[in-house]
Amino acid sequence: xxxxxxxxxxxxxxxxxxxxxxxxxxxxxxxxxxxxxxxxxxxxxxxxxxxxxxxxxxxxxxxxxxxxxxxxxxxxxxxxxxxxxxxxxxxxxxxxxxxxxxxxxxxxxxxxxxxxxxxxxxxxxxxxxxxxxxxxxxxxxxxxxxxxxxxxxxxxxxxxxxxxxxxxxxxxxxxxxxxxxxxxxxxxxxxxxxxxxxxxxxxxxxxxxxxxxxxxxxxxxxxxxxxxxxxxxxxxxxxxxxxxxxxxxxxxxxxxxxxxxxxxxxxxxxxxxxxxxxxx
Amino acid sequence: xxxxxxxxxxxxxxxxxxxxxxxxxxxxxxxxxxxxxxxxxxxxxxxxxxxxxxxxxxxxxxxxxxxxxxxxxxxxxxxxxxxxxxxxxxxxxxxxxxxxxxxxxxxxxxxxxxxxxxxxxxxxxxxxxxxxxxxxxxxxxxxxxxxxxxxxxxxxxxxxxxxxxxxxxxxxxxxxxxxxxxxxxxxxxxx
Numbered sequence: 001x002x003x004x005x006x007x008x009x010x011x012x013x014x015x016x017x018x019x020x021x022x023x024x025x026x027x028x029x030x031x032x033x034x035x036x037x038x039x040x041x042x043x044x045x046x047x048x049x050x051x052x053x054x055x056x057x058x059x060x061x062x063x064x065x066x067x068x069x070x071x072x073x074x075x076x077x078x079x080x081x082x083x084x085x086x087x088x089x090x091x092x093x094x095x096x097x098x099x100x101x102x103x104x105x106x107x108x109x110x111x112x113x114x115x116x117x118x119x120x121x122x123x124x125x126x127x128x129x130x131x132x133x134x135x136x137x138x139x140x141x142x143x144x145x146x147x148x149x150x151x152x153x154x155x156x157x158x159x160x161x162x163x164x165x166x167x168x169x170x171x172x173x174x175x176x177x178x179x180x181x182x183x184x185x186x187x188x189x190x191x192x193x194x195x196x197x198x199x200x201x202x203x204x205x206x207x208x209x210x211x212x213x214x215x216x217x218x219x220x221x222x223x224x225x226x227x228x229x230x231x232x233x234x235x236x237x238x239x240x241x242x243x244x245x246x247x248x249x250x251x252x253x254x255x256x257x258x259x260x261x262x263x264x265x266x267x268x269x270x271x272x273x274x275x276x277x278x279x280x
Numbered sequence: 281x282x283x284x285x286x287x288x289x290x291x292x293x294x295x296x297x298x299x300x301x302x303x304x305x306x307x308x309x310x311x312x313x314x315x316x317x318x319x320x321x322x323x324x325x326x327x328x329x330x331x332x333x334x335x336x337x338x339x340x341x342x343x344x345x346x347x348x349x350x351x352x353x354x355x356x357x358x359x360x361x362x363x364x365x366x367x368x369x370x371x372x373x374x375x376x377x378x379x380x381x382x383x384x385x386x387x388x389x390x391x392x393x394x395x396x397x398x399x400x401x402x403x404x405x406x407x408x409x410x411x412x413x414x415x416x417x418x419x420x421x422x423x424x425x426x427x428x429x430x431x432x433x434x435x436x437x438x439x440x441x442x443x444x445x446x447x448x449x450x451x452x453x454x455x456x457x458x459x460x461x462x463x464x465x466x467x468x469x470x471x
Contacts, residue, residue, distance in 0.1 A: 005445065005448060005449055006417060006445075008398055009398065009402070009413065009417045009448070010417050010418065012398045012399050012402065013311055013402075013413075013414065013417060013418040014418070015399070016310070016311060016399055017307040017310065017311060017418070020306060020307065020310055020316060021316070024306065024316060024319075024320050025302065025303050025306060027320065028298070028302045028306060028320065028323050028324060028327070029298055029299060029302055031324055031327070033294065033298070033327050033328055033330075033331035034331055035290045035291060035293075035294035035330075035331040035332075035334035035335075035338070036290070036331065036332055036333070036334055036335050173324070173328060214325065214328045214329075
């Protein structure tokens with residue numbers, strides 16, 4: 001028997017669903033997804049064959065990433081040194097964007113706690129004890145996003161994701177991850193599920209890295225003064241399995257790593273884009 | 281030549297799939313995660329994952345069912361992994377205020393108030409509870425279908441739905457009582 005509450009619930013869901021802006025649907029349909037036609041694409045096969053040849057790794061990276069993400073031309077798997085006034089311009093773009101946003105974002109006062117430069121792209125993280133803001137600046141865009149939630153430092157020799165974020169720019173996906181690193185961590189190299197390695201930037205107990213595409217980070221080579229260890233990272237499960245605490249709890253986190261360390265505070269974010277001062 | 285023809289066909293069939301199912305996936309994602317920006321990201325990530333496996337998924341009898349399962353796993357995993365919720369909004373993707381006719385405006389005020397209250401309570405539920413309710417009462421799936429999609433037992437679906445409905449019923453009763461007390465009447469104002 002269907003009672004009134006269930007009927008009201010159906011109506012409420014329909015009402016909520018009808019409020020989705022049409023432009024969101026349009027953006028989803030217009031994105032480029034590049035469906036695969038074979039189990040192993042030539043590019044992936046190439047990675048597997050060349051995997052043992054360290055000297056060709058850089059070439060493979062250029063082939064994979066260069067062909068997949070023209071929107072991010074100039075990106076580098078290893079952080080690069082800023083050129084000229086790149087940091088100053090990125091900072092100006094970020095602050096200008098934040099100033100135009102009513103309410104702003106948390107933790108944007110002062111200097112960034114971490115700045116990551118990869119070719120013409122700059123990512124700056126502003127953080128305090130309870131919130132963080134990430135500002136991403138490229139030759140023709142600036143985006144900002146913010147989070148709130150207390151972050152606990154991971155144990156020595158470990159890293160811990162704060163967020164792993166996939167989004168698109170000019171119909172090209174990119175993935176940005178950041179989080180906290182143990183106090184003794186001096187280097188982090190992420191291994192993606194496409195075989196690519198991306199070196200993270202570390203500063204102030206934080207790490208950050210991003211890459212064109214939607215590949216997931218599956219493990220991290222974490223370097224400390226006592227050596228380098230491999231840390232498994234939690235990637236989205238392909239199946240939902242029952243668990244003891246909640247129905248259909250997902251697979252367990254990887255060793256020592258979780259992407260949900262915060263306090264569960266609500267979204268506090270804002271952003272925009274436009275031609276920044278760093279380029280056309 | 282043959283490879284390019286295969287690629288073209290895969291692209292065409294995938295685009296057809298996106299055109300036919302992305303709106304439905306977006307609605308489901310939105311109702312489960314309750315945030316349009318996050319829902320957009322989830323659907324894009326879901327479609328990217330489906331695209332990666334399109335050589336296999338495209339030949340399935342019901343590729344939409346596979347996509348929906350991927351989407352729900354992503355949505356629920358996201359809610360579990362990211363206790364800090366993060367949303368990136370860019371100028372071209374800001375889901376800002378939209379001027380549109382509100383169909384509920386034609387409803388009696390009391391209905392609008394009840395629906396708003398109900399949506400507020402649903403928004404406060406755990407994503408897993410919302411997922412069960414969405415699949416049962418928006419998608420109109422059976423308990424067995426819901427359990428299969430979520431990868432859990434029928435009993436879990438029943439208990440999850442029951443707890444969520446109970447919570448809404450209590451909130452509904454409380455709000456109704458409060459409304460009755462707070463609504464002024466002529467008798468009360470002019471004894």
